[in-house]
Amino acid sequence: MIRAQSLTKKYGDKTAVDHLDFTIRPGKVTGFLGPNGAGKSTTMRMIVGLDAPTAGTAEVDGRAYRDLAAPLREVGVLLDARAAHKQRTAYKHLLALAATHGIGKRRVHEVIGLAGLESVADKRVGGFSLGMGQRLGIAGALLGDPGTIILDEPVNGLDPEGIIWIRTLLKGLAAEGRTVLLSSHLMGEMAQTADHLIVMGRGSILIDEPLDQVMADATTSAVRVRTREADRLTSAVAAPGVTVANHPDGSLEITGRTAEQVADAAAAAGVVLYEVTTVAGSLEDAYLALTSGAVEYRSASTTPNGAFA
Numbered sequence: 001m002i003r004a005q006s007l008t009k010k011y012g013d014k015t016a017v018d019h020l021d022f023t024i025r026p027g028k029v030t031g032f033l034g035p036n037g038a039g040k041s042t043t044m045r046m047i048v049g050l051d052a053p054t055a056g057t058a059e060v061d062g063r064a065y066r067d068l069a070a071p072l073r074e075v076g077v078l079l080d081a082r083a084a085h086k087q088r089t090a091y092k093h094l095l096a097l098a099a100t101h102g103i104g105k106r107r108v109h110e111v112i113g114l115a116g117l118e119s120v121a122d123k124r125v126g127g128f129s130l131g132m133g134q135r136l137g138i139a140g141a142l143l144g145d146p147g148t149i150i151l152d153e154p155v156n157g158l159d160p161e162g163i164i165w166i167r168t169l170l171k172g173l174a175a176e177g178r179t180v181l182l183s184s185h186l187m188g189e190m191a192q193t194a195d196h197l198i199v200m201g202r203g204s205i206l207i208d209e210p211l212d213q214v215m216a217d218a219t220t221s222a223v224r225v226r227t228r229e230a231d232r233l234t235s236a237v238a239a240p241g242v243t244v245a246n247h248p249d250g251s252l253e254i255t256g257r258t259a260e261q262v263a264d265a266a267a268a269a270g271v272v273l274y275e276v277t278t279v280a281g282s283l284e285d286a287y288l289a290l291t292s293g294a295v296e297y298r299s300a301s302t303t304p305n306g307a308f309a
């Protein structure tokens, strides 16, 4: 379990992390999301003792990271996939890491297998692609068979097969009762991996909820309808809270009514419908809308779905 209490980090005048309170529980994959500069990396660095909090505390299983006797055996960390010594082979890198904790060669071979690095274990890390570096970082994080795993952007650079691999791996680790925390910018990817989401914006927590709850709260669905009698249908469904919009493909998109209610209203008004479909809102859109007020670095030309407008 990871617990932050009033966790705060200031860099000069800049408050990177502002009085965070959260508990990350075992047995689940917790996704840590937020736009660039939201404070995710700073929070993770404080959890693993790489940055000292300006105020507040971060603890793993009730202790500060620096007080853990054998950190590698308790917390597996991947914060920077490029951190390995470039001249060493993957095997030597892991062996050196293992030696700091009295971990044997057998486990080194095991994590090489787990990370799918067998064919490149004797290659120098300097020649690794970003994706291979991520796999090596994950192998290192798992070396001590830790109960808590913290990964910053682990899917960065991974190919589709690698993304599925890590998704399965992390779910498996959580199912074994471990605490798994991973950060990402990609809501779509998180939606497939995480059980619980913490969304940060400008140093604060915007959401700390189970994924199902976030999906239920944040996504709105609409009813897509095709008809030749758009005006009559619009009048038939008109009510407070109901919106009807013209879709570029010629259909109508109605919110505030279920598909059944739309079909019933159309039937009562004698309007013929050629299509009635429920269209679920995307979690990605909901995330962009949620964090749009907290985006620090924004491209002037970016207006996805009007979420930033």
Ligand SMILES: Nc1ncnc2c1ncn2[C@@H]1O[C@H](COP(=O)(O)OP(=O)(O)OP(=O)(O)O)[C@@H](O)[C@H]1O
Pocket (backbone or CB within 6 Å): 011, 014, 015, 016, 034, 035, 036, 037, 038, 039, 040, 041, 042, 043, 185, 296
């Ligand atoms: N060493 C530092 N000195 C000064 N400011 C810093 C330092 N590290 C981070 N910051 C600032 O703190 C804020 C939070 O940064 P952080 O890297 O934690 O965000 P993040 O959510 O991890 O972003 P990203 O998704 O881009 O990695 C940013 O405004 C960043 O510029």
